Amino acid sequence: MSIHAVSASARVFAGRAEELMAAVDPEFLDLLGWSPDRSVLTFPIEHPLLGMPLCRVVECGCVAYSTSGLCRNCEKRWKSTDGAFEVFVAAPRPVRRRSGVEDCAVVGCARPWVTRTRQLCSAHQYQRVKMDLDLAEFLRHPAVRALPSFGACEVAACDRQRSGKVSAYCLQHTQRRTRMIREGTFPGDEAFRRAMRAVSKFVDVNLRGLAPLVVAEVIYGLQERIRGGTKTPPWHLRPVCELARARQVSTLDELDPASLCRRRQALLKALTTASRRLGMTPESERHKDVWDAAAFGRSGKLNFTGVRQPWLREAVKAAVCDELPRRRGVQARGQMQTHINAFVKLSDSLHLQRDDHGAHPTLLERQDIVNFSNRLAFLAEQGEISTYTWIFVARAVRKWLSLMRSMGLTRPGQPLHGLPADFMLLTQDIPDEPEDSEAGKDLPDEVMRQLCAHLDLLEEKSSREVRVAVELLIDTGRRPFEICHLPYDCLTRDADGKPVLLYDNHKELRLRRRLPIPEATAALITAQQERVRARFPATAPGRLVLLPSVVSNPEGTKVISDVLAQHRDWVMALPDVALTMTVHEEGKPVAKQLCFDKEKIFPYAYRHTYAQRHADAGVPVDVLRQLMDHRQLTTTQRYYRVGDQRRREAIDRGTAMQFDRHGNRIWRRAKTLLDSEHARRAVGEVAVPYGVCTEPSNVAAGGHDCPVRFRCVGCGHFRTDVSYLPDLEAYLADLLRSRERLAAFSADTWASNEAMPSDEEITRVRRLIRRVRTDLDDLTDEDRTQIQQAVAVVRRSRQVVTLGMPRVAAPVLNPRPERPPCDQPID
Known part of the structure; x- marks a missing residue:
């Protein structure tokens, strides 16, 4: 390297050191007793993070x-x-x-003492022995004079005085030099003076002999760790500084951490990361091939190095930069990386199957897309990727290629300039997704009972906070991140005094969501709040979290982060989870205990179990959507199962109890609908309040073009069945209440007559309800039970159609009825 290059690099390092030191709080420097002349950090013993x-x-x-x-x-x-x-x-x-060196006990003497017990330098010790005086008499003797120092030890990191005229080092470094010469490891005086470590006190970290940039990186990085609440005692930092001094590096980035233990390696990484992030901006990161996601408000990194072609890599960077602000939640960075990895697959395909390795976008064609699709199919067939990955990669590439074009990246001067229009995945290039990929992840009740019976083992293997987190996951069906980040004041009461959980939906960025919970769950939260308050009495409640971490958390503001790992270890440590299954042997049903796959027991499965539990309890799907905090009803329906065969049988039984508006049975005997009849019903009717409508124009309008303004019980196209009986009864009660309220209300005659429910409508609804009940009573007990079970299945998967009337709050289910009541909180 030329002299000019070395000089330029030195100027850059010096400028960076000044930037880092300017960002250090002066109060932090005072806390550590720092001064440039002394160059030693003294850790305060009583400090909660720096002390010991x-x-x-x-x-x-x-x-x-x-x-x-x-x-x-x-x-x-x-x-x-x-x-x-x-x-x-x-x-x-x-x-x-005791270790340590101080000045000679003679007043004014600048030489170091020999030992702690003698407390005199070597010259004064020799004089005292010759005079045969004890220490007190010797110090008072008029012939004793102070002596000048021999000078400072020439080891760069040492702050002690030389031990004599001949030696250039203090006593300790003189002894080390002699030992190294005897052992044949002495590197020479110049290297010895530059790299040898100092003899430090247990509260000190010596930074003498380090490059200015290394000193600045250590101090600034230490400040950022303390701000983050991470405990850093001096014996963790000292080996890092000693290694940097021994290697004589100009910056911590040049240091090979292989000789450090894992804890010191993590500390070194934290110091370099903090220094690198100072002054970092999105604009400075977006031109790199590896992004620090912290510049975009995320954690982790985004790696583009797997995309081989420069033009494709730059296009993917532009797409990520455009898409990232629209991604919310803690998984945003991971989602972006999976999309990048999808283009890595495309890049590999172009590199392997084209003579130019895909270096020229203008030469690409439709056949390259076909080759890419074939390669994905080959990888899936060989088991190198899953079917889900195959589908995701194809969808991601198709979506982002379209996004890149809409961003104008095909214009002159842009990365995709000249890219042919036929270089695009078509809909038919993407394989169909397997049906019911989400539903079925819920855990059976028998498995849940066994898990809840072993919660004490979870607490023994982890902590109380992890156990509470898992119990809340089971009770509330929230996502793991939402539970771990619950604030201290997450429990409130509604107008009726019922407990409500307040949480943040980080995935969709909807804050302060409200979820009704059982009293037992509220008692669990209250008990945890009491423990947190007792553990951190000095922290304001508004800063506390419900589930504080047990490490690096002196003020109770840091949440737990190891729930997933602790849950996995607990599940693996459990005895075999048995599930009772009925099998047929020799034509007879036999109950057998089968081992349940523990791989299916993971924290997110509790969310599916919560949805299935409420669906089985008959909670309407639109209410369940609100409980799950979904925007789309179809999203909620993927969380629970109502099997097609089971639903088909339920509809068949319900159809046998179908009535028209007069209460006449349409199917007088139980018939099974043919497949064609099921299909015809799906396209030839539309859901309306209390039944279905077959009027063609209203069906075509999706139920929004009723000629009689939803006076369904007076319309010949209206059909209902036994599954709508509760809705009909509720409708009748609403009509009667409305009539009584309007009769007592003061209004013009024409307005009252228009709003007053007619006697004909009330009579028709009463007759319809009576006919349905009568026909139910005429059934045998076995048939009636089958009909009731079928109704429960149909209502569970039905989207309720309303006319904007108020709804009754959803029931709050307690998944663990064996727990004590709310006045006996779990300790």
């Missing part, structure tokens, strides 16, 4: 590394005794060898 606990033994003063509160030496002494622990720590520690 001292040994509980009186007059010990060493750092306590164990949970018992004792240092290593006192721990050994304690294990060799039989007395009480309180008596042991109250007794002063015996005299021990």
Whole structure:
């Protein structure tokens, strides 16, 4: 490297060091006792993140590394005794060898003492021995004079004085130099002085001898770790600084962390990451091939290096930059990376199957898309990718190629300029998605009972916070991230005094959502709030979280982050989860205990179980949509199962109890609809309140073009069946209430007559209800039970059609009725 290049690099490093030091808070420097002349960080012992606990033994003063509160030496002494622990720590520690060097006890003498017990430099110690005086008499003797220093030790990191005229080093470094010469490892005086570490106190981290940029990176990175609530004692930081001094690196990025332990490697990575992010902006990151997602308000990285072709890589970067702001939730960065990886598959296909390796976009054609589709099919056939990945990659490439074109990336000067229009995936290039890919992830009730019976094991293996998190996942059906990030004040009451959970839907960026919960769940939250308040009494409640982390969290503001891993370890440690299944042997049903696959037990499965539990309880699907906090009804319907065969049988049974507007049975005997009849019903009728409508114009308008303004019970195209009986009864009660209210209401005659429910309508509804009930009563008990079960299945999957009338609140189901009532919270 030329001298000019070295000089330019040095100027860049010096400028960066100044930027980092300018970003350090002066109060933080004062906290560490920092001064450029001294270049030593002194960690305050009492600081919750920088400090360290001292040994509980009186007059010990060493750092306590164990949970018992004792240092290593006192721990050994304690294990060799039989007395009480309180008596042991109250007794002063015996005299021990102490490290450290101070100036000679003679007033004004600048030389270091020989030992702590003698407290004199070597010259004064020799003089005292010759004069045969004790220390006190020697210090008072008029012949004793202060001596000048021999100078500072020439090791760059050392702040001690030389031990004599001959040696250029302090006593400790003189001894190390002698030992290294004897062992044959002495690198020479110049390297020895530059790289040898200092003799530091246990509260100090010596930064002498480090490059200015390394010093700035250490101090700024340490400040950012403390701001993030991460505990960093001096013995974690000291090995990193000593390695940087030994390697004589100009920046921490040049340091190979292989010789450090995992904890020190994580610390080194945190220091370099904090320094790199200072001054980072989206504009500065978007031109790189590996983005730090923190510049875009995300965590992790976005890696584009797998896209081989430069033009395609730049187009993908532009698409990600355009799409990322529209992505919400904690999975946004991961979703973007999966889309990038989809284009990695396209890039690999072009590289393997074209002579120019896809370097020229103007030469691409439809055949390249066909080859790409064939390669995806080949990878899926070989088992290298799943069918789901095949479908996702095809969809992602099709969607983003269209997005890139709409962004104008095919214009002159843009990455895709000249890309042919036929280089595009068509709809028929994308394989069909397997049906019912979401439903069926719920856990059977028998499995849930066994999991709940082993929650004590979960608490033993992890913590109380993890157990509470899993219980809330089971009870509420929320996403794991939503539960982990619950605030301290997440529990409130509605107007009726019923408990309501307040949470944030981070995925869709909908905040302060309200979910009705059972009293037992409210008691669980209340007990957890009490524990959190007792653990962090000095923190304001508005800053606390419900489930605080047990590490690096001195103020209770950091949430737990290891629920998924702890849950997986717990499930794997459980005994075999048995599931009772009925099998037929020799034509007879036999109940057998089969082992349930533990891979199907994961935190998100509790959300599916919550949806299935409410669907089985007959909660209308539109109400369940609100409970799940979905915008689309189809999204909710993917979370629970109503099998096609089961639904078909239920419709067949319900059809046998179908009536017209006069209450006459349309099907006098139970008939099974043919497949063609099921299809005809699907396209020849539309749902209306209390039944279905077959009027052609209203069907064509999706139920929004009723000629009689939804006076369904007076229309010849109206059909209803036994599954609508509860709706009819509710409608009748509403009509009667409306009539009584209007009779007492003061209004013009024409307005009252228009709004008053007619006697004919009330009579017709009463007659219809009576005929349905009568026919139900005429059935046998077995037939009636079958009809009731069929009605439950049909109503579970039905989208309720209303006329904008108020709805009754959804029932709150307690998934664990074995828990104590709310006045006996779990301890």
